[in-house]
Amino acid sequence: MFDDRSPIYLQIADKIKEDILSGALGEDEQVMSTNQYASFYRINPATAAKGFQQLVEEGVLYKRRGIGMFVSPDAREKLRTERRERFFEEVVDAMIAEARVIGISLDEIVRRVEGAK
Template identity: 75%
Template sequence: MFDDRSPIYQQIADQIKEDVVSGVLREDEQVMSTNQYASFYRINPATAAKGFQLLTDEGILYKKRGIGMFVSAEARQTLLAQRRERFFEEVVDRMLAEAAKIGVPIEEIIGRIEQAKGREDV
């Protein structure tokens, strides 16, 4: 599951975020404890705890004392908003900058998007 692209704790946080966005984990659903997570993936419990702490700091998870960690009610909407913003920054803004460099008018881009929208494979 883990690779060398980023620290394991970050990959843990990213996977849980993906599970929330995709609906695998729903609001107010309990997630595995850090010890269960560490045992299942054979990692140090402190590493798992660090990933969970990131998610807690971001408001994606919350702790019920003595019970465990749960997905917050606003987690999915927060993550979707972050992804939309990242999409515009990384895809749309870069596309528009490149189009301006090569002289593609925005009307042509809009026309292409409208054509693609009409196809079922998009």
């Protein structure tokens, strides 16, 4: 599951985010504990805890003292909004800039996108 491209704790956070976006984890649903996560993926519990803490700081997960970690009620919509913004910044804006350089009009882009339905 893990690769060498980024720290494992970030990959843990990204995996949980993907599970929320896909609907595999729903709002107010309990997630595996850091120890369960560490045991399942055979990683250091501190590494798992760091990934979970990042998600808490981002408002994606919340803690219930003595019970565990849960998906925040607005996590899916928050993640979708962030992903949409990143999509426009990284994909659409870059595409428009490249199109201008090579002489493609926005009208041509729109026609192409609408034809892809």
